[in-house]
Amino acid sequence: MGEEKGPLYLGFDLSTQQLKAIVVNSNLKSIAEAKVDFDQDFGPQYGIQKGVHVRESTGEVFAPVALWLESLDLVLERLSKAMHPLPMSSIRGVSGSGQQHGAVFWNASAEELLGGLDAGKGSLVEQLRGALAHEFAPNWQDHSTQEELVAFDAELGDREKLAEVTGSGAHHRFTGLQIMRIRRVLPQVYANAKRISLVSSWLASVLVGSIAPLDVSDVCGMNLWDIPNQSWSEQLLALSAGGPDGAADLRRKLGEPRMDGGGSMGRISAYYLSKYGFSPECQITPFTGDNPATILALPLRPLDAIVSLGTSTTFLMNTPAYKPDGSYHFFNHPTTPGNYMFMLCYKNGGLAREKVRDTLPKPQDGATGWENFNKAILDTKPLGVDGEGDRARIGLYFYLRETVPNIRAGTWRFTCKQDGSDLQEAREGWPKEADARAIVESQALSMRLRSQKLVHSPRDGLPAQPRRIYVVGGGSLNPAITRVLGEVLGGADGVYKLDVGGNACALGGAYKALWALERKDGETFDDLIGSRWTEEGSIEKVDVGYREGTYERYGKVLGAFEEMERRLLAEEEH
Numbered sequence: 389m390g391e392e393k394g395p396l397y398l399g400f401d402l403s404t405q406q407l408k409a410i411v412v413n414s415n416l417k418s419i420a421e422a423k424v425d426f427d428q429d430f431g432p433q434y435g436i437q438k439g440v441h442v443r444e445s446t447g448e449v450f451a452p453v454a455l456w457l458e459s460l461d462l463v464l465e466r467l468s469k470a471m472h473p474l475p476m477s478s479i480r481g482v483s484g485s486g487q488q489h490g491a492v493f494w495n496a497s498a499e500e501l502l503g504g505l506d507a508g509k510g511s512l513v514e515q516l517r518g519a520l521a522h523e524f525a526p527n528w529q530d531h532s533t534q535e536e537l538v539a540f541d542a543e544l545g546d547r548e549k550l551a552e553v554t555g556s557g558a559h560h561r562f563t564g565l566q567i568m569r570i571r572r573v574l575p576q577v578y579a580n581a582k583r584i585s586l587v588s589s590w591l592a593s594v595l596v597g598s599i600a601p602l603d604v605s606d607v608c609g610m611n612l613w614d615i616p617n618q619s620w621s622e623q624l625l626a627l628s629a630g631g632p633d634g635a636a637d638l639r640r641k642l643g644e645p646r647m648d649g650g651g652s653m654g655r656i657s658a659y660y661l662s663k664y665g666f667s668p669e670c671q672i673t674p675f676t677g678d679n680p681a682t683i684l685a686l687p688l689r690p691l692d693a694i695v696s697l698g699t700s701t702t703f704l705m706n707t708p709a710y711k712p713d714g715s716y717h718f719f720n721h722p723t724t725p726g727n728y729m730f731m732l733c734y735k736n737g738g739l740a741r742e743k744v745r746d747t748l749p750k751p752q753d754g755a756t757g758w759e760n761f762n763k764a765i766l767d768t769k770p771l772g773v774d775g776e777g778d779r780a781r782i783g784l785y786f787y788l789r790e791t792v793p794n795i796r797a798g799t800w801r802f803t804c805k806q807d808g809s810d811l812q813e814a815r816e817g818w819p820k821e822a823d824a825r826a827i828v829e830s831q832a833l834s835m836r837l838r839s840q841k842l843v844h845s846p847r848d849g850l851p852a853q854p855r856r857i858y859v860v861g862g863g864s865l866n867p868a869i870t871r872v873l874g875e876v877l878g879g880a881d882g883v884y885k886l887d888v889g890g891n892a893c894a895l896g897g898a899y900k901a902l903w904a905l906e907r908k909d910g911e912t913f914d915d916l917i918g919s920r921w922t923e924e925g926s927i928e929k930v931d932v933g934y935r936e937g938t939y940e941r942y943g944k945v946l947g948a949f950e951e952m953e954r955r956l957l958a959e960e961e962h
């Protein structure tokens with residue numbers, strides 16, 4: 389480490405529960421890491437749980453902005469120790485990511501206070517508390533905006549039309565709806581908000597010492613940005629701002645997004661020079677949302693997919709095709725104009741699998757707890773079909789109301805013939821061991837169903853499917869789960885686990901900073917990172933992916949799976 393000479397790049401990830409920082413060198417090698425855990429480091433002081441405050445009565449979920457300011461000082465202090473003996477002055481560029489959709493409301497003093505940041509005047513929180521029009525930022529888990537959701541879905545005609553324009557149907561957490569609600573319930577906060585940042589641009593602002601523009605990709609998480617025209621939607625701004633007269637004012641508060649994900653937005657604020665030893669030449673490059681940053685943790689080519697198996701499950705692809713639909717999301721790609729990030733975001737991920745796991749006998753002490761779940765998966769044939777006459781088993785396991793699709797909490801078990809016909813509810817159920825395979829298959833079938841329009845045949849003779857599937861997050865450690873993903877989703881070149889696991893967004897941020905400052909004229913992120921990235925030490929193959937016969941068997945029940953969802957949705961409408 390002491391021999392490191394070249395420039396270094398720092399990536400942050402400001403997520404719900406942690407602020408992480410990772411430093412890499414020009415060869416993409418990780419040099420140092422540090423993190424702050426909001427509950428562990430500041431829980432009692434701020435009265436938060438899992439990084440947020442929750443007001444059950446209204447569905448509000450929000451985070452104290454002061455906590456993030458304190459965390460930034462603390463993570464930099466820890467990072468400078470972790471870097472030792474390397475000086476922080478070798479960091480040439482900084483980027484990073486923020487949890488998507490959250491917003492910070494700045495008051496009229498913000499620009500001046502940001503510009504005057506000075507280590508001699510105290511900590512970040514001491515100097516910037518007075519720059520806030522609102523002490524809290526709404527969090528992506530907030531669901532207090534039902535009234536606004538209905539208004540957004542209706543504004544352009546219907547939900548599908550909204551998705552065509554903004555890349556997504558209305559979602560409670562999307563920032564346009566959140567701003568509209570703040571204006572309704574806290575009109576003074578809205579009136580005092582001279583500027584509004586997303587979490588990613590907020591963090592960039594605090595580092596650069598002035599209000600940074602919103603990012604080309606993160607701006608798509610607001611239901612306000614018109615993707616086909618790459619401009620604000622005046623009609624949706626007016627809806628959020630309470631009428632056409634307010635649209636221009638809201639547009640000023642938000643500012644114009646920066647359409648280039650690379651380059652520099654300015655030098656790091658003087659505050660960080662004397663306090664942490666940064667170089668005055670260190671550049672702050674555009675930050676982005678945490679999901680867009682995840683697809684930058686490796687050179688992800690079109691037709692590759694990332695499945696993130698954390699608390700929630702997300703499925704991400706980099707694609708040149710813009711094919712929006714009310715049940716999923718399209719964002720501008722964070723670095724490559726003309727490309728998009730496709731995202732499915734499920735609430736029922738790891739915790740739903742844990743519920744099924746916990747119905748099975750507990751293994752001996754010292755075990756991971758997943759042994760019986762994994763054995764049950766491996767002892768069961770795909771779709772529970774053992775012999776020719778057996779019916780295929782498909783189910784839905786939602787312990788929370790799901791968003792994709794919007795089905796109430798509950799568990800449903802159905803069967804159909806192996807060709808997908810004759811779908812019937814299996815009211816008598818099936819052995820609980822069969823649920824282990826069925827829940828993982830169900831999650832994968834949903835991803836396959838919704839991504840099928842984006843994939844094509846990767847090679848002659850193979851059916852349409854992703855080329856590679858990369859898995860990240862806690863569930864990626866589980867070989868039985870990754871096997872079922874491969875069986876259902878395919879992956880012509882296999883399923884790979886990303887070694888950085890939980891640090892993918894921060895790593896993507898560090899790579900983004902590197903590309904932002906080292907790119908040659910017209911050089912894309914994937915070209916630059918692809919030329920330096922090595923599989924060895926970055927990924928590990930965990931499954932073969934496509935299995936001829938098995939993949940096709942799952943394909944036959946996709947229609948039945950969709951029909952099962954449709955029937956359950958219809959039940960709720962009556």
Ligand SMILES: Nc1ncnc2c1ncn2[C@@H]1O[C@H](COP(=O)(O)OP(=O)(O)O)[C@@H](O)[C@H]1O
Nearest residue numbers: 697698699700738739742758861862863865866
């Ligand atoms: N060996 C394992 N097998 C299956 N799931 C696992 C395993 N280890 C961890 N998990 C799951 O990973 C989830 C947490 O993943 P993580 O990526 O750390 O989440 P987040 O980033 O959302 O906090 C847990 O809910 C747990 O169910």
Ligand SMILES: O=C(CO)[C@@H](O)[C@H](O)COP(=O)(O)O
Nearest residue numbers: 403404405487488528678733
């Ligand atoms: O809301 C979304 C995506 O639309 C979430 O994926 C958040 O962006 C997740 O943030 P963390 O869990 O990483 O804090």
